[in-house]
Amino acid sequence: MAPQRHHLGIDLGGTRIKAVRVTTPGDLIAEANLPFEDRNRNWADTIRDFVDASSKAHGPLASIGVSAPGIAAPHGRHIAYLPGKLTGLEGLDWTSFLQSAKPIPVLNDAHAALLGEVWQGAARGCRNVFLLTLGTGVGGATMVDGRLLKGHLGRAGHLGHLSLNFEGLLDDVGTPGSLENEIGNKSIPLRTDGRFSSTEALVTAHRQGDADATRIWRRSVRALAAAIASLVNVLDPEVVILGGGIARAGAELFEPLREDLAEFEWRPGGSQVRILPAQLGDLAGAYGSAWNGMRNNLGKAD
Protein backbone atom coordinates (compact mmCIF):
# COMPACT_ATOMS: atom_id res chain seq x y z
CA MET A 1 0.00 0.00 0.00
CA ALA A 2 1.31 3.47 -0.86
CA PRO A 3 2.01 5.67 2.14
CA GLN A 4 -0.67 8.25 2.93
CA ARG A 5 -0.23 11.68 1.42
CA HIS A 6 0.05 14.48 3.94
CA HIS A 7 -1.12 18.09 3.50
CA LEU A 8 -0.23 21.12 5.59
CA GLY A 9 -2.67 23.94 6.27
CA ILE A 10 -1.32 27.11 7.87
CA ASP A 11 -3.52 29.91 9.17
CA LEU A 12 -1.71 33.13 10.03
CA GLY A 13 -3.55 35.29 12.58
CA GLY A 14 -2.68 38.57 14.27
CA THR A 15 -0.73 37.02 17.16
CA ARG A 16 -0.71 33.27 16.50
CA ILE A 17 -0.22 30.75 13.73
CA LYS A 18 -2.48 27.70 13.66
CA ALA A 19 -1.52 24.71 11.57
CA VAL A 20 -2.81 21.24 10.82
CA ARG A 21 -1.14 18.34 9.08
CA VAL A 22 -3.81 16.08 7.63
CA THR A 23 -4.28 13.16 5.30
CA THR A 24 -6.20 13.43 2.02
CA PRO A 25 -9.48 12.30 3.66
CA GLY A 26 -8.89 14.86 6.43
CA ASP A 27 -7.57 12.78 9.33
CA LEU A 28 -5.47 14.89 11.69
CA ILE A 29 -1.81 13.87 11.94
CA ALA A 30 -0.60 16.86 13.96
CA GLU A 31 -1.66 20.35 14.92
CA ALA A 32 0.24 23.39 16.11
CA ASN A 33 -0.53 26.71 17.74
CA LEU A 34 2.48 29.02 17.50
CA PRO A 35 2.58 32.45 19.10
CA PHE A 36 4.67 35.22 17.57
CA GLU A 37 5.25 38.90 18.00
CA ASP A 38 4.42 41.03 15.01
CA ARG A 39 7.81 42.59 14.29
CA ASN A 40 10.63 42.02 11.81
CA ARG A 41 8.41 39.63 9.84
CA ASN A 42 9.06 36.98 12.47
CA TRP A 43 5.64 35.44 11.66
CA ALA A 44 7.22 34.47 8.35
CA ASP A 45 10.28 32.90 9.95
CA THR A 46 8.05 31.07 12.43
CA ILE A 47 6.12 29.54 9.53
CA ARG A 48 9.27 28.56 7.62
CA ASP A 49 10.79 26.88 10.65
CA PHE A 50 7.54 25.06 11.34
CA VAL A 51 7.29 23.71 7.78
CA ASP A 52 10.86 22.40 8.00
CA ALA A 53 10.23 20.82 11.41
CA SER A 54 6.99 19.20 10.26
CA SER A 55 8.73 17.64 7.25
CA LYS A 56 11.54 16.31 9.45
CA ALA A 57 9.12 14.83 11.99
CA HIS A 58 6.50 13.35 9.66
CA GLY A 59 8.03 13.12 6.20
CA PRO A 60 7.46 15.03 2.97
CA LEU A 61 4.32 16.98 2.18
CA ALA A 62 2.06 16.48 -0.83
CA SER A 63 0.81 20.06 -0.58
CA ILE A 64 0.77 23.23 1.49
CA GLY A 65 -1.91 25.90 1.74
CA VAL A 66 -1.85 29.19 3.63
CA SER A 67 -4.49 31.63 4.90
CA ALA A 68 -4.06 35.08 6.35
CA PRO A 69 -5.98 38.27 7.07
CA GLY A 70 -6.54 40.70 4.20
CA ILE A 71 -7.68 40.40 0.62
CA ALA A 72 -5.98 37.61 -1.34
CA ALA A 73 -5.06 38.37 -4.95
CA PRO A 74 -7.39 36.71 -7.49
CA HIS A 75 -4.57 34.40 -8.66
CA GLY A 76 -4.10 33.28 -5.03
CA ARG A 77 -0.32 33.53 -4.76
CA HIS A 78 -0.22 36.37 -2.25
CA ILE A 79 -2.23 38.66 0.03
CA ALA A 80 -2.77 41.82 -2.01
CA TYR A 81 -4.26 44.15 0.58
CA LEU A 82 -3.77 44.38 4.35
CA PRO A 83 -2.85 47.87 5.46
CA GLY A 84 -1.15 48.45 8.81
CA LYS A 85 -0.69 44.88 10.05
CA LEU A 86 1.76 41.99 9.60
CA THR A 87 4.40 44.05 7.83
CA GLY A 88 5.77 42.25 4.79
CA LEU A 89 2.69 40.09 4.21
CA GLU A 90 1.26 42.21 1.38
CA GLY A 91 2.70 40.86 -1.85
CA LEU A 92 4.71 38.01 -0.26
CA ASP A 93 4.68 35.09 -2.74
CA TRP A 94 4.34 32.02 -0.55
CA THR A 95 5.50 29.54 -3.17
CA SER A 96 8.81 31.39 -3.55
CA PHE A 97 9.18 32.21 0.12
CA LEU A 98 8.84 28.57 1.21
CA GLN A 99 10.95 27.47 -1.79
CA SER A 100 8.25 25.03 -2.80
CA ALA A 101 8.34 23.11 -6.07
CA LYS A 102 4.54 23.12 -6.01
CA PRO A 103 2.28 26.16 -5.90
CA ILE A 104 1.24 27.23 -2.40
CA PRO A 105 -2.11 28.98 -2.67
CA VAL A 106 -3.12 31.66 -0.17
CA LEU A 107 -6.66 32.46 0.93
CA ASN A 108 -8.30 35.13 3.03
CA ASP A 109 -8.65 33.70 6.56
CA ALA A 110 -12.47 33.80 6.67
CA HIS A 111 -12.65 32.19 3.22
CA ALA A 112 -10.39 29.43 4.51
CA ALA A 113 -12.47 28.94 7.66
CA LEU A 114 -15.60 28.41 5.57
CA LEU A 115 -13.84 25.85 3.35
CA GLY A 116 -12.66 24.10 6.52
CA GLU A 117 -16.19 23.91 7.94
CA VAL A 118 -17.53 22.63 4.61
CA TRP A 119 -14.78 20.00 4.37
CA GLN A 120 -14.60 18.72 7.97
CA GLY A 121 -16.97 20.78 10.12
CA ALA A 122 -20.54 21.99 10.56
CA ALA A 123 -21.41 22.23 6.86
CA ARG A 124 -19.94 18.96 5.58
CA GLY A 125 -21.20 18.33 2.05
CA CYS A 126 -23.12 21.61 1.76
CA ARG A 127 -23.00 23.53 -1.51
CA ASN A 128 -24.82 26.67 -0.31
CA VAL A 129 -23.68 28.03 3.03
CA PHE A 130 -22.31 31.15 4.63
CA LEU A 131 -20.22 31.68 7.75
CA LEU A 132 -20.38 34.61 10.13
CA THR A 133 -17.55 34.96 12.63
CA LEU A 134 -18.77 37.00 15.57
CA GLY A 135 -15.77 38.34 17.46
CA THR A 136 -14.05 41.68 17.97
CA GLY A 137 -15.33 42.49 14.50
CA VAL A 138 -17.66 40.44 12.34
CA GLY A 139 -16.23 38.54 9.39
CA GLY A 140 -17.63 36.07 6.96
CA ALA A 141 -17.43 34.02 3.83
CA THR A 142 -19.88 32.58 1.37
CA MET A 143 -20.27 29.50 -0.78
CA VAL A 144 -22.97 29.48 -3.46
CA ASP A 145 -23.64 26.61 -5.87
CA GLY A 146 -20.58 24.78 -4.50
CA ARG A 147 -18.10 27.63 -5.06
CA LEU A 148 -16.43 29.97 -2.61
CA LEU A 149 -17.28 33.53 -3.66
CA LYS A 150 -14.17 35.65 -4.20
CA GLY A 151 -15.30 38.55 -6.39
CA HIS A 152 -13.54 41.22 -8.41
CA LEU A 153 -10.88 42.12 -5.82
CA GLY A 154 -11.19 39.02 -3.62
CA ARG A 155 -13.28 40.95 -1.10
CA ALA A 156 -16.52 38.95 -1.35
CA GLY A 157 -17.92 37.70 1.95
CA HIS A 158 -17.27 40.73 4.16
CA LEU A 159 -20.63 40.03 5.78
CA GLY A 160 -19.96 42.18 8.85
CA HIS A 161 -20.18 45.26 6.68
CA LEU A 162 -23.86 44.97 5.90
CA SER A 163 -25.91 48.06 6.77
CA LEU A 164 -28.79 47.37 9.15
CA ASN A 165 -29.51 51.01 9.87
CA PHE A 166 -28.75 53.27 6.94
CA GLU A 167 -28.94 56.36 9.17
CA GLY A 168 -26.50 54.91 11.71
CA LEU A 169 -22.85 55.64 12.48
CA LEU A 170 -20.30 54.63 9.84
CA ASP A 171 -18.06 51.67 10.65
CA ASP A 172 -14.36 51.15 9.81
CA VAL A 173 -15.05 50.82 6.08
CA GLY A 174 -17.85 53.38 5.83
CA THR A 175 -20.93 51.16 6.22
CA PRO A 176 -23.70 52.93 8.16
CA GLY A 177 -25.16 51.00 11.12
CA SER A 178 -23.33 47.81 10.16
CA LEU A 179 -23.76 44.33 11.59
CA GLU A 180 -20.22 44.61 12.95
CA ASN A 181 -21.19 47.73 14.90
CA GLU A 182 -24.42 46.14 16.11
CA ILE A 183 -22.92 42.93 17.51
CA GLY A 184 -19.10 42.92 17.32
CA ASN A 185 -17.19 43.03 20.59
CA LYS A 186 -15.46 46.27 19.78
CA SER A 187 -18.70 48.26 19.92
CA ILE A 188 -19.72 46.89 23.35
CA PRO A 189 -18.65 50.03 25.27
CA LEU A 190 -20.63 52.19 22.80
CA ARG A 191 -23.71 49.95 22.90
CA THR A 192 -23.74 49.74 26.71
CA ASP A 193 -22.80 53.34 27.56
CA GLY A 194 -19.51 52.03 28.91
CA ARG A 195 -21.13 49.61 31.41
CA PHE A 196 -19.66 46.47 29.84
CA SER A 197 -16.35 45.75 28.17
CA SER A 198 -17.17 42.42 26.51
CA THR A 199 -20.10 40.48 25.08
CA GLU A 200 -19.39 37.79 27.68
CA ALA A 201 -19.95 40.28 30.52
CA LEU A 202 -23.10 41.59 28.83
CA VAL A 203 -24.55 38.11 28.34
CA THR A 204 -23.68 37.12 31.92
CA ALA A 205 -25.56 40.16 33.24
CA HIS A 206 -28.50 39.33 30.95
CA ARG A 207 -28.52 35.77 32.29
CA GLN A 208 -28.61 37.15 35.83
CA GLY A 209 -31.72 39.19 35.11
CA ASP A 210 -30.23 42.64 34.41
CA ALA A 211 -33.02 44.30 32.40
CA ASP A 212 -30.74 46.77 30.62
CA ALA A 213 -28.36 44.03 29.61
CA THR A 214 -31.28 41.98 28.30
CA ARG A 215 -32.60 44.88 26.24
CA ILE A 216 -29.18 45.61 24.71
CA TRP A 217 -28.39 41.95 24.00
CA ARG A 218 -31.80 41.27 22.46
CA ARG A 219 -31.38 44.30 20.21
CA SER A 220 -28.01 43.00 19.00
CA VAL A 221 -29.42 39.53 18.33
CA ARG A 222 -32.33 41.08 16.45
CA ALA A 223 -29.88 42.97 14.23
CA LEU A 224 -28.07 39.68 13.59
CA ALA A 225 -31.38 38.04 12.66
CA ALA A 226 -32.16 40.84 10.20
CA ALA A 227 -28.68 40.40 8.69
CA ILE A 228 -29.09 36.64 8.35
CA ALA A 229 -32.59 37.02 6.83
CA SER A 230 -31.19 39.57 4.35
CA LEU A 231 -28.26 37.35 3.39
CA VAL A 232 -30.60 34.38 3.00
CA ASN A 233 -32.50 36.41 0.38
CA VAL A 234 -29.29 37.40 -1.39
CA LEU A 235 -27.32 34.13 -1.18
CA ASP A 236 -29.95 31.39 -0.61
CA PRO A 237 -28.01 29.00 1.64
CA GLU A 238 -29.23 25.76 3.20
CA VAL A 239 -27.00 26.28 6.25
CA VAL A 240 -25.64 29.31 8.10
CA ILE A 241 -22.66 28.76 10.40
CA LEU A 242 -21.97 31.01 13.35
CA GLY A 243 -18.42 31.05 14.69
CA GLY A 244 -16.20 33.32 16.75
CA GLY A 245 -16.22 33.99 20.49
CA ILE A 246 -19.76 35.40 20.61
CA ALA A 247 -21.20 32.17 19.17
CA ARG A 248 -20.06 30.51 22.42
CA ALA A 249 -22.97 32.29 24.13
CA GLY A 250 -24.84 29.15 23.04
CA ALA A 251 -28.55 29.10 23.87
CA GLU A 252 -28.48 32.78 24.87
CA LEU A 253 -27.66 33.50 21.25
CA PHE A 254 -29.33 30.70 19.31
CA GLU A 255 -32.74 30.73 21.04
CA PRO A 256 -33.67 34.40 20.57
CA LEU A 257 -32.11 34.25 17.11
CA ARG A 258 -34.48 31.41 16.14
CA GLU A 259 -37.45 33.45 17.41
CA ASP A 260 -36.46 36.48 15.37
CA LEU A 261 -35.78 34.40 12.27
CA ALA A 262 -39.27 32.89 12.53
CA GLU A 263 -40.44 36.47 11.99
CA PHE A 264 -37.86 37.70 9.43
CA GLU A 265 -36.87 34.69 7.32
CA TRP A 266 -38.54 34.17 3.95
CA ARG A 267 -39.44 30.46 3.84
CA PRO A 268 -40.84 29.70 0.38
CA GLY A 269 -42.79 26.46 0.34
CA GLY A 270 -41.97 25.93 4.04
CA SER A 271 -38.20 25.71 3.46
CA GLN A 272 -36.05 26.82 6.39
CA VAL A 273 -32.35 27.54 6.71
CA ARG A 274 -30.43 25.65 9.43
CA ILE A 275 -28.39 27.84 11.81
CA LEU A 276 -25.45 25.87 13.21
CA PRO A 277 -22.49 26.63 15.47
CA ALA A 278 -19.06 26.25 13.88
CA GLN A 279 -17.36 22.96 14.76
CA LEU A 280 -13.67 23.41 14.07
CA GLY A 281 -13.07 26.36 16.39
CA ASP A 282 -9.84 28.19 15.70
CA LEU A 283 -8.55 25.37 13.48
CA ALA A 284 -11.15 26.01 10.75
CA GLY A 285 -8.82 28.27 8.76
CA ALA A 286 -5.98 25.75 8.92
CA TYR A 287 -8.26 22.94 7.71
CA GLY A 288 -9.56 25.11 4.87
CA SER A 289 -6.02 26.08 3.87
CA ALA A 290 -4.99 22.44 3.81
CA TRP A 291 -7.97 21.58 1.61
CA ASN A 292 -7.19 24.46 -0.73
CA GLY A 293 -3.54 23.45 -1.04
CA MET A 294 -4.55 19.86 -1.74
CA ARG A 295 -7.14 20.85 -4.34
CA ASN A 296 -4.65 23.14 -6.10
CA ASN A 297 -2.28 20.22 -6.46
CA LEU A 298 -4.77 17.55 -7.51
CA GLY A 299 -3.43 15.25 -10.16
CA LYS A 300 0.15 16.46 -9.74
CA ALA A 301 2.91 14.04 -8.75
CA ASP A 302 4.43 14.27 -5.25
Place this chain on the structure above:
Amino acid sequence: MAPQRHHLGIDLGGTRIKAVRVTTPGDLIAEANLPFEDRNRNWADTIRDFVDASSKAHGPLASIGVSAPGIAAPHGRHIAYLPGKLTGLEGLDWTSFLQSAKPIPVLNDAHAALLGEVWQGAARGCRNVFLLTLGTGVGGATMVDGRLLKGHLGRAGHLGHLSLNFEGLLDDVGTPGSLENEIGNKSIPLRTDGRFSSTEALVTAHRQGDADATRIWRRSVRALAAAIASLVNVLDPEVVILGGGIARAGAELFEPLREDLAEFEWRPGGSQVRILPAQLGDLAGAYGSAWNGMRNNLGKAD
Protein backbone atom coordinates in the same frame (compact mmCIF):
# COMPACT_ATOMS: atom_id res chain seq x y z
CA MET B 1 -21.12 29.54 -45.81
CA ALA B 2 -23.45 27.80 -43.39
CA PRO B 3 -26.62 29.72 -42.61
CA GLN B 4 -26.58 31.63 -39.30
CA ARG B 5 -27.98 29.80 -36.31
CA HIS B 6 -30.94 31.52 -34.68
CA HIS B 7 -31.87 31.46 -30.98
CA LEU B 8 -35.14 32.46 -29.38
CA GLY B 9 -35.36 34.11 -25.96
CA ILE B 10 -38.78 34.42 -24.37
CA ASP B 11 -39.44 36.46 -21.22
CA LEU B 12 -42.85 35.92 -19.64
CA GLY B 13 -44.04 38.86 -17.53
CA GLY B 14 -47.24 39.50 -15.60
CA THR B 15 -49.16 40.99 -18.54
CA ARG B 16 -46.81 40.78 -21.53
CA ILE B 17 -44.41 38.42 -23.23
CA LYS B 18 -41.19 39.86 -24.64
CA ALA B 19 -39.17 37.85 -27.12
CA VAL B 20 -36.05 38.22 -29.22
CA ARG B 21 -34.76 36.11 -32.06
CA VAL B 22 -31.00 36.55 -32.28
CA THR B 23 -27.93 35.10 -33.96
CA THR B 24 -25.15 33.39 -32.01
CA PRO B 25 -23.13 36.62 -31.70
CA GLY B 26 -26.30 38.39 -30.50
CA ASP B 27 -27.51 40.29 -33.57
CA LEU B 28 -31.23 40.94 -33.40
CA ILE B 29 -33.30 39.27 -36.14
CA ALA B 30 -36.75 40.04 -34.70
CA GLU B 31 -38.38 41.10 -31.48
CA ALA B 32 -41.92 40.82 -30.16
CA ASN B 33 -43.99 42.30 -27.38
CA LEU B 34 -47.16 40.28 -26.90
CA PRO B 35 -49.89 41.25 -24.46
CA PHE B 36 -52.06 38.58 -22.83
CA GLU B 37 -54.67 38.31 -20.14
CA ASP B 38 -53.75 36.06 -17.23
CA ARG B 39 -56.54 33.49 -17.45
CA ASN B 40 -56.91 29.95 -18.76
CA ARG B 41 -53.17 29.71 -19.20
CA ASN B 42 -53.45 31.80 -22.35
CA TRP B 43 -49.90 33.11 -21.74
CA ALA B 44 -48.81 29.56 -22.56
CA ASP B 45 -50.83 29.39 -25.77
CA THR B 46 -49.55 32.83 -26.77
CA ILE B 47 -45.98 31.58 -26.40
CA ARG B 48 -46.63 28.36 -28.34
CA ASP B 49 -48.26 30.21 -31.22
CA PHE B 50 -45.41 32.72 -31.27
CA VAL B 51 -42.74 30.00 -31.45
CA ASP B 52 -44.57 28.36 -34.37
CA ALA B 53 -44.98 31.69 -36.18
CA SER B 54 -41.33 32.62 -35.67
CA SER B 55 -40.17 29.31 -37.13
CA LYS B 56 -42.45 29.74 -40.14
CA ALA B 57 -41.28 33.30 -40.77
CA HIS B 58 -37.53 32.91 -40.17
CA GLY B 59 -36.74 29.20 -40.32
CA PRO B 60 -35.79 26.63 -37.68
CA LEU B 61 -34.32 27.51 -34.29
CA ALA B 62 -31.02 26.26 -32.91
CA SER B 63 -32.23 26.83 -29.33
CA ILE B 64 -34.94 28.31 -27.15
CA GLY B 65 -34.69 29.73 -23.64
CA VAL B 66 -37.44 30.99 -21.36
CA SER B 67 -37.61 33.26 -18.32
CA ALA B 68 -40.49 33.94 -15.98
CA PRO B 69 -41.26 35.30 -12.54
CA GLY B 70 -40.78 32.98 -9.56
CA ILE B 71 -38.07 30.62 -8.40
CA ALA B 72 -36.74 28.32 -11.12
CA ALA B 73 -35.98 24.74 -10.09
CA PRO B 74 -32.25 24.02 -9.74
CA HIS B 75 -32.34 21.71 -12.81
CA GLY B 76 -33.85 24.61 -14.81
CA ARG B 77 -36.69 22.75 -16.54
CA HIS B 78 -39.53 24.56 -14.80
CA ILE B 79 -40.52 27.35 -12.41
CA ALA B 80 -40.86 25.67 -9.03
CA TYR B 81 -42.40 28.42 -6.95
CA LEU B 82 -44.73 31.29 -7.87
CA PRO B 83 -47.80 31.42 -5.68
CA GLY B 84 -50.91 33.26 -6.82
CA LYS B 85 -49.91 34.35 -10.33
CA LEU B 86 -49.78 32.90 -13.84
CA THR B 87 -51.81 29.81 -13.03
CA GLY B 88 -50.27 26.67 -14.51
CA LEU B 89 -46.72 28.06 -14.64
CA GLU B 90 -45.50 26.27 -11.51
CA GLY B 91 -44.14 22.90 -12.59
CA LEU B 92 -44.75 23.41 -16.34
CA ASP B 93 -41.93 21.60 -18.18
CA TRP B 94 -41.12 23.89 -21.09
CA THR B 95 -39.26 21.29 -23.13
CA SER B 96 -42.31 19.01 -23.14
CA PHE B 97 -44.84 21.82 -23.50
CA LEU B 98 -43.18 23.23 -26.63
CA GLN B 99 -42.52 19.67 -27.89
CA SER B 100 -38.87 20.50 -28.37
CA ALA B 101 -36.27 17.90 -29.25
CA LYS B 102 -33.73 20.01 -27.38
CA PRO B 103 -33.89 21.04 -23.74
CA ILE B 104 -35.51 24.44 -23.14
CA PRO B 105 -34.04 25.88 -19.95
CA VAL B 106 -36.04 28.27 -17.79
CA LEU B 107 -34.61 31.04 -15.61
CA ASN B 108 -35.99 33.45 -13.07
CA ASP B 109 -36.71 36.72 -14.90
CA ALA B 110 -34.24 38.87 -12.94
CA HIS B 111 -31.53 36.22 -13.39
CA ALA B 112 -32.21 36.32 -17.13
CA ALA B 113 -32.09 40.13 -17.23
CA LEU B 114 -28.64 40.11 -15.62
CA LEU B 115 -27.35 37.54 -18.13
CA GLY B 116 -28.77 39.69 -20.92
CA GLU B 117 -26.98 42.81 -19.66
CA VAL B 118 -23.73 40.86 -19.30
CA TRP B 119 -24.05 39.41 -22.80
CA GLN B 120 -25.26 42.43 -24.80
CA GLY B 121 -25.84 45.34 -22.40
CA ALA B 122 -24.28 47.52 -19.71
CA ALA B 123 -21.99 44.87 -18.23
CA ARG B 124 -20.56 43.29 -21.39
CA GLY B 125 -17.63 41.08 -20.46
CA CYS B 126 -17.97 41.58 -16.70
CA ARG B 127 -17.48 38.61 -14.39
CA ASN B 128 -18.53 40.31 -11.15
CA VAL B 129 -21.69 42.38 -11.36
CA PHE B 130 -25.11 42.72 -9.80
CA LEU B 131 -28.36 44.14 -11.11
CA LEU B 132 -31.01 45.98 -9.14
CA THR B 133 -34.37 46.50 -10.85
CA LEU B 134 -36.10 49.45 -9.21
CA GLY B 135 -39.80 49.29 -10.03
CA THR B 136 -43.03 48.49 -8.20
CA GLY B 137 -40.89 46.22 -6.08
CA VAL B 138 -37.11 45.84 -6.14
CA GLY B 139 -35.60 42.75 -7.74
CA GLY B 140 -32.11 41.71 -8.55
CA ALA B 141 -29.59 39.16 -9.63
CA THR B 142 -25.92 38.55 -9.04
CA MET B 143 -22.92 37.22 -10.92
CA VAL B 144 -19.75 36.44 -8.97
CA ASP B 145 -16.55 35.04 -10.48
CA GLY B 146 -18.30 34.68 -13.83
CA ARG B 147 -21.27 32.64 -12.55
CA LEU B 148 -24.88 33.57 -12.00
CA LEU B 149 -25.71 32.85 -8.36
CA LYS B 150 -28.70 30.52 -8.02
CA GLY B 151 -28.42 29.05 -4.51
CA HIS B 152 -30.06 26.19 -2.68
CA LEU B 153 -33.64 26.83 -3.84
CA GLY B 154 -32.84 29.10 -6.81
CA ARG B 155 -33.71 32.17 -4.74
CA ALA B 156 -30.31 33.90 -4.75
CA GLY B 157 -30.32 37.52 -5.87
CA HIS B 158 -33.49 38.76 -4.17
CA LEU B 159 -31.63 41.99 -3.46
CA GLY B 160 -34.78 44.01 -2.72
CA HIS B 161 -35.21 42.04 0.48
CA LEU B 162 -32.17 43.42 2.23
CA SER B 163 -32.88 44.97 5.63
CA LEU B 164 -31.72 48.59 5.92
CA ASN B 165 -33.58 49.25 9.15
CA PHE B 166 -33.86 46.21 11.35
CA GLU B 167 -36.50 47.90 13.50
CA GLY B 168 -38.65 48.82 10.49
CA LEU B 169 -41.89 47.43 9.12
CA LEU B 170 -41.78 43.93 7.63
CA ASP B 171 -42.10 43.65 3.85
CA ASP B 172 -43.91 40.99 1.78
CA VAL B 173 -41.41 38.27 2.69
CA GLY B 174 -40.77 39.37 6.30
CA THR B 175 -37.67 41.55 5.88
CA PRO B 176 -37.71 44.51 8.28
CA GLY B 177 -37.16 47.96 6.69
CA SER B 178 -36.18 46.44 3.35
CA LEU B 179 -34.71 48.18 0.32
CA GLU B 180 -37.94 47.38 -1.51
CA ASN B 181 -39.93 49.25 1.12
CA GLU B 182 -37.49 52.16 1.11
CA ILE B 183 -37.47 52.79 -2.64
CA GLY B 184 -39.96 50.57 -4.52
CA ASN B 185 -42.95 52.27 -6.13
CA LYS B 186 -45.47 50.37 -4.10
CA SER B 187 -44.41 52.07 -0.85
CA ILE B 188 -44.67 55.60 -2.30
CA PRO B 189 -48.05 56.35 -0.65
CA LEU B 190 -46.67 55.17 2.71
CA ARG B 191 -43.41 57.12 2.35
CA THR B 192 -45.16 60.34 1.30
CA ASP B 193 -48.18 60.24 3.63
CA GLY B 194 -50.37 59.70 0.60
CA ARG B 195 -49.18 62.86 -1.22
CA PHE B 196 -47.70 61.03 -4.20
CA SER B 197 -48.74 57.92 -6.06
CA SER B 198 -45.55 57.25 -8.04
CA THR B 199 -41.80 57.81 -7.88
CA GLU B 200 -42.11 59.83 -11.08
CA ALA B 201 -44.50 62.29 -9.38
CA LEU B 202 -42.23 62.47 -6.33
CA VAL B 203 -39.12 63.15 -8.39
CA THR B 204 -40.95 65.75 -10.51
CA ALA B 205 -41.97 67.62 -7.33
CA HIS B 206 -38.39 67.35 -6.04
CA ARG B 207 -37.11 68.80 -9.32
CA GLN B 208 -39.56 71.70 -8.95
CA GLY B 209 -38.18 72.59 -5.53
CA ASP B 210 -40.72 70.91 -3.23
CA ALA B 211 -38.72 70.58 0.01
CA ASP B 212 -40.75 67.66 1.37
CA ALA B 213 -40.37 65.75 -1.88
CA THR B 214 -36.61 66.43 -1.83
CA ARG B 215 -36.28 65.16 1.74
CA ILE B 216 -38.23 61.95 1.00
CA TRP B 217 -36.44 61.25 -2.29
CA ARG B 218 -32.99 61.89 -0.79
CA ARG B 219 -33.79 59.50 2.06
CA SER B 220 -34.78 56.79 -0.42
CA VAL B 221 -31.61 57.30 -2.47
CA ARG B 222 -29.53 57.15 0.72
CA ALA B 223 -31.13 53.82 1.59
CA LEU B 224 -30.27 52.59 -1.90
CA ALA B 225 -26.66 53.75 -1.42
CA ALA B 226 -26.43 51.85 1.88
CA ALA B 227 -27.80 48.75 0.15
CA ILE B 228 -25.32 49.02 -2.70
CA ALA B 229 -22.40 49.61 -0.31
CA SER B 230 -23.50 46.54 1.71
CA LEU B 231 -23.80 44.36 -1.37
CA VAL B 232 -20.41 45.55 -2.61
CA ASN B 233 -18.92 44.21 0.64
CA VAL B 234 -20.77 40.90 0.30
CA LEU B 235 -20.43 40.31 -3.46
CA ASP B 236 -17.45 42.44 -4.57
CA PRO B 237 -18.59 43.48 -8.08
CA GLU B 238 -16.78 45.73 -10.53
CA VAL B 239 -20.08 47.03 -11.92
CA VAL B 240 -23.56 47.58 -10.49
CA ILE B 241 -26.43 47.95 -12.97
CA LEU B 242 -29.58 49.85 -12.11
CA GLY B 243 -32.67 49.04 -14.15
CA GLY B 244 -36.44 49.37 -13.84
CA GLY B 245 -38.64 52.45 -14.15
CA ILE B 246 -37.05 54.33 -11.23
CA ALA B 247 -33.61 54.20 -12.89
CA ARG B 248 -35.10 56.44 -15.60
CA ALA B 249 -34.94 59.29 -13.06
CA GLY B 250 -31.43 59.67 -14.51
CA ALA B 251 -29.29 62.37 -12.90
CA GLU B 252 -31.83 62.85 -10.10
CA LEU B 253 -30.98 59.32 -9.06
CA PHE B 254 -27.37 58.83 -10.11
CA GLU B 255 -25.94 62.11 -8.81
CA PRO B 256 -27.06 61.91 -5.17
CA LEU B 257 -26.32 58.20 -5.25
CA ARG B 258 -22.71 58.90 -6.23
CA GLU B 259 -22.41 61.40 -3.35
CA ASP B 260 -23.71 58.88 -0.83
CA LEU B 261 -21.50 56.12 -2.18
CA ALA B 262 -18.45 58.36 -1.77
CA GLU B 263 -19.33 58.21 1.93
CA PHE B 264 -20.48 54.58 2.27
CA GLU B 265 -18.46 52.54 -0.25
CA TRP B 266 -15.37 50.67 0.94
CA ARG B 267 -12.71 51.38 -1.69
CA PRO B 268 -9.63 49.31 -0.83
CA GLY B 269 -6.54 50.61 -2.58
CA GLY B 270 -8.64 53.30 -4.28
CA SER B 271 -10.80 50.81 -6.19
CA GLN B 272 -14.31 52.00 -7.02
CA VAL B 273 -17.37 50.21 -8.31
CA ARG B 274 -18.99 51.61 -11.48
CA ILE B 275 -22.74 52.30 -11.22
CA LEU B 276 -24.36 52.06 -14.65
CA PRO B 277 -27.90 52.29 -16.01
CA ALA B 278 -29.24 49.13 -17.66
CA GLN B 279 -29.05 49.24 -21.47
CA LEU B 280 -31.46 46.64 -22.76
CA GLY B 281 -34.62 47.99 -21.12
CA ASP B 282 -37.46 45.49 -21.05
CA LEU B 283 -35.71 43.19 -23.52
CA ALA B 284 -32.94 42.26 -21.06
CA GLY B 285 -34.75 39.12 -19.87
CA ALA B 286 -35.40 37.95 -23.43
CA TYR B 287 -31.73 38.41 -24.36
CA GLY B 288 -30.61 36.55 -21.24
CA SER B 289 -33.05 33.72 -21.95
CA ALA B 290 -31.75 33.43 -25.51
CA TRP B 291 -28.16 33.27 -24.22
CA ASN B 292 -29.10 30.64 -21.65
CA GLY B 293 -30.88 28.50 -24.24
CA MET B 294 -27.90 28.78 -26.57
CA ARG B 295 -25.40 27.91 -23.85
CA ASN B 296 -27.46 24.89 -22.78
CA ASN B 297 -27.31 23.57 -26.32
CA LEU B 298 -23.65 24.27 -27.04
CA GLY B 299 -22.01 21.54 -29.03
CA LYS B 300 -25.29 19.83 -29.88
CA ALA B 301 -26.37 19.36 -33.51
CA ASP B 302 -29.24 21.46 -34.89
